[in-house]
Amino acid sequence: MSGWMEHLIIGPIVLPLAVAAGMLLIDERRRILKGALSLITMTAILVMAGILIHESATGAADGGDVARVYALGDWAAPYGIVLVADRLSTLMLALTAVLGLCALIFSLARWDRAGPRFHALFLLLVMGVNGALLTGDLFNLFVFFEIMLAASYGMVLHGSGEKRIKAGLGYIAVNLTASLLFLIGVALIYGLTGTLNMADLAARVADIPGQDRGLFHVAVAVLGVAFLIKSAAWPMGFWLPSTYSAASAPAAAVLAILSKVGVYVILRLTGLVFSPMAGASAGFGLEGLAVMGLATMLFGVLGILAAKDLVRAAAFAVMISSGTLLAMIGHGGTGSLGASLYYLVGSTLGCAALFLVAEVLERGRDAGGDAHKAVFDDEYRDPFDDTERNEPGIIIPAAVAALGGAVILCALMIAGLPPLAGFIGKAGMIVALVASADALGWTITAMLALSSLAAVISLTRLGVAAVWVRDESAPPLVVGAWEAIGISGLLGACLLMSIFAEPVLAYADHTASWLTTPADYVGAVLTGAGR
Secondary structure, rough: OOOOHHHHHHHHHHHHHOOOOOOOOOOOHHHHHHHHHHHHHHHHHHHHHHHHHHHHHHHOOOOOOEEEEEEHHHHOOOOEEEEEEEEHHHHHHHHHHHHHHHHHHHHHHOOOHHOOHHHHHHHHHHHHHHHHHHOOOOHHHHHHHHHHHHHHHHHHHHHOOHHHHHHHHHHHHHHHHHHHHHHHHHHHHHHOOOOOOOHHHHHHHHHOOOHHHHHHHHHHHHHHHHEEEEEEOOOOOHHHHHHHHHHHHHHHHHHHHHHHHHHHHHHHHHHHHHHHHHHHHHOHHHHHHHHHHHHHHHHHHHHHOOOOOOOHHHHHHHHHHHHHHHHHHHHOOOOHHHHHHHHHHHHHHHHHHHHHHHHHOOOOOOOOHHHHOOOOOOOOOOOOOOOOOOOOOOOOOOOHHEEEEHHHHHHHHHOOOOHHHHHHHHHHHHOOOOOOOOOOEEEEEHHHHHHHHHHHHHHHHHHHHHOOOHHHHHHHHEEEEHHHHHHHHHHHHHHHEEEEEEHHHHHHHHHHHHHHHHHHHHHHHHHHOOO
């Protein structure tokens, strides 16, 4: 990168922050303006993410991988704050941009009018996620996590309703506890190592004195508990099903990325701090991570089988996805890690799409709040809608059939069945696990098969109930044009992942290889080789 392109890394953070701040000065009744600003912002973030992921894929001039480092204030690491764009962070950045843009489009049909400051909260949430993905040190990771969580509190409560408020207050309490543990862990690590820059920390771990190593492991374990809570790992993920099923559909869809941010941080720290270059600390906690991942998968399987509606099933599917990734990280191996990253993207898109589809199918039922029955103001008019002003969308004759097809696509993605990308990701993980020929690998393989079976049974049962068993006296199913576009965007991304599976999977495999060579990341950050 050269010239203004050097500053592109900070764009996904600064742009939504500036636009969200500006929105606070705009009258809340100017919904069209705020919606347009949000759309432009999210589109720009998607473009920036595309450029960054292209840069990380092409690498240096000789074709090698490289981490692009942006030093704020031109202060070099480890003393200054740095942002790092490598294969993993840009992959997650692109996933966040796609998911966020589609959820935002869906919300324009009605949900942005269900409460105040929706667009500002949405952009601040995206800003916090992007910052957490790009930051290169633990303290700023804490700062971005708090911004992300503070905005998510408002998003969870958006739309009011007793059930939503109860779930939201529990969500806030759990995450405040996790934030406290996060801060304690960061303080202990800094006291022991004198640094919070992740690259610098990776370089110093091997030199920690023997008498301090046990305390260092305790500090990292405390930090790990905070991230496991945010990843919804069992038994600390009890908050996720009730919170996500009570939240509004676009909020639940965009929140699907939050648990994956926790998984991202665990993967990042595991690859850096506990890599083979960590000396006596190499591989610390991996077995426990695998066991916790398996337990989370089992809990998610039982939950999705017991779910009584598609929204709650989607929430448990998010838990199954997080548990699968944690188990694969704990198992280790470059081959399985590449397939896991592919699965991460596909499962997140599938779960988010299911949240949106479920909201449309179950509209009119009590799904956690009174926003479904609210009389939305008529300040906003759908540009694709030629019906009365108070009508939230257009009546599509084949709406139920189309949504039934969408449920099938979501089920295939989540269960990991052919021919969609979910099957490719799960098949890649199973092949790598079987090749490892160890007990843990076989156990994870069995759990992957069980989770697929449970998802097929549950989503088929609930999908049939939602699509075919409908009250004849109920009003016709109404689907907003914005809602159709948002759902189509997520399902289209799933289909594109399936059609272009080879290059996407190759990118994921190269990312896994990059993560197994932490010396390159450390060198790029500390020497400025990636600038």
